Each structure stands twice: as structure tokens, then as C-alpha cells.
Amino acid sequence: MTALIESILTRKSQPVIDGDIPLSDIERIVQCALTAPDHRSLRPWRFILCSRADCEKLIRRVELVALAQETDDASVEDITAALQRLFTTAPRVVVCVLYVDRSGRVPEIEQVLSAGAAIENMLLAAEAMGHSGYWRTGKLAYSPLLTAALGLEENALICGLLCLGHLEQRMSMEPPQRPDLCRHFFSLDSLPCREFS
Numbered sequence: 001m002t003a004l005i006e007s008i009l010t011r012k013s014q015p016v017i018d019g020d021i022p023l024s025d026i027e028r029i030v031q032c033a034l035t036a037p038d039h040r041s042l043r044p045w046r047f048i049l050c051s052r053a054d055c056e057k058l059i060r061r062v063e064l065v066a067l068a069q070e071t072d073d074a075s076v077e078d079i080t081a082a083l084q085r086l087f088t089t090a091p092r093v094v095v096c097v098l099y100v101d102r103s104g105r106v107p108e109i110e111q112v113l114s115a116g117a118a119i120e121n122m123l124l125a126a127e128a129m130g131h132s133g134y135w136r137t138g139k140l141a142y143s144p145l146l147t148a149a150l151g152l153e154e155n156a157l158i159c160g161l162l163c164l165g166h167l168e169q170r171m172s173m174e175p176p177q178r179p180d181l182c183r184h185f186f187s188l189d190s191l192p193c194r195e196f197s
């Protein structure tokens with residue numbers, strides 16, 4: 001089995017990652033995102049690299065946006081706390097953005113799938129390079145406050161907050177439990193055709 005297949009089969013998302021990754025490795029990881037399948041070559045993805053040091057800057061931007069938009073304090077506190085929590089889990093967060101093309105040339109679902117493939121490529125690349133990652137979204141990703149704080153346009157969708165880092169010491173873990181192949185993969189002959197049964 002190739003090293004890549006082995007890495008895919010044994011990969012495990014890491015909720016808390018302490019050690020940092022060199023910028024050159026992050027650039028390599030993002031290059032892997034850019035090979036994602038992409039109908040009509042829309043290149044709909046943007047990736048914004050944030051480090052722990054950027055957390056306070058992001059919070060300041062959120063506060064400024066909230067002030068301008070007269071957002072209630074509770075929502076601002078919510079987002080601020082979520083940002084602080086996020087950066088306790090990893091030294092780097094790649095904000096993965098899909099710029100949705102609404103011209104009708106490519107169905108939106110295909111653009112979302114392409115963004116997902118790009119993020120998965122990064123996760124797999126990070127693992128294959130010996131690093132770790134965790135794909136997060138939650139209320140932070142879907143917050144208009146964060147979208148505005150990042151200076152993103154209206155058609156921007158944050159599809160992932162990809163936490164990246166390097167685990168200094170990988171805990172020896174049981175191999176991750178994965179679903180049974182037979183529950184998810186079928187031959188045509190094993191599936192009865194409802195119209196004829």
C-alpha cells in the first residue's frame with residue numbers, strides 16, 4: 001500500500017494541536033487545495049491564514065464591525081469567545097472561503113463540493129506530511145460578523161476553519177473506528193429494483 005493510502009486510512013482529526021508548522025509547509029498544504037476538482041475552472045476558493053497572534057486582531061475587527069452595524073453585545077461576546085476558544089485548539093487556522101459564482105454556469109452544490117474537496121486535500125496533505133488538522137465550522141464560520149471582519153464580500157461562504165498544527169507527541173491510539181464497507185458500498189446486482197420487485 002502506498003504511504004498516501006496508508007495515511008488516508010489511518011488519519012484521525014486532532015481536536016487539540018499544540019506545535020506550530022513552518023509557513024513553507026502551510027504553503028505546500030494550500031497548494032494541495034488548489035488541485036481540487038473544479039467544474040469549469042471557477043477557482044472559487046480563497047484561503048486566509050491566521051495564527052494565534054492574529055486572534056486579538058480578529059477580535060478587534062469583529063468589535064469594529066459590530067459597532068458599525070450596531071450588533072448587540074451578546075452576539076459580539078459570543079463570537080469573541082468562540083474565536084478565543086478556536087485559537088486555543090491550534091496554532092494556525094486556515095479560513096476556507098468559497099466565493100459562490102451565481103452566474104448559473106455551475107450549480108452552487110458543485111462549488112460547495114469543490115470547496116469541500118479542497119479542504120479535504122489540505123487535511124490529507126497535512127497528515128501525510130506528519131502534521132495534524134481538524135475541520136471546524138459552527139456558529140463562528142456562519143457568523144456574518146466574522147465574514148465582515150475578514151473583509152469578505154457578500155457571496156463569500158466560510159466552509160471551514162481548518163485548524164492545523166504539529167503534535168509533538170502523538171498519543172498511541174487505537175486505529176479510528178470506521179464504518180463497514182458493506183454498509184456503504186454496493187454492487188448493482190445486490191440492489192433490488194423497486195419498480196420490478
Ligand SMILES: Cc1cc2nc3c(=O)[nH]c(=O)nc-3n(C[C@H](O)[C@H](O)[C@H](O)COP(=O)(O)O)c2cc1C
Pocket residue numbers: 011012013014134135136137138159176
Ligand atoms: C464541514 C464540516 C464541518 C465540521 N465542523 C465541526 C465543528 O464545528 N466542530 C467539530 O467538533 N467537528 C466538526 N466537524 C467534524 C470533525 O472535523 C471530524 O471530522 C470529526 O470529529 C470526526 O473525526 P475524524 O475526522 O477523525 O473521523 C466537521 C466536519 C465537516 C466535514
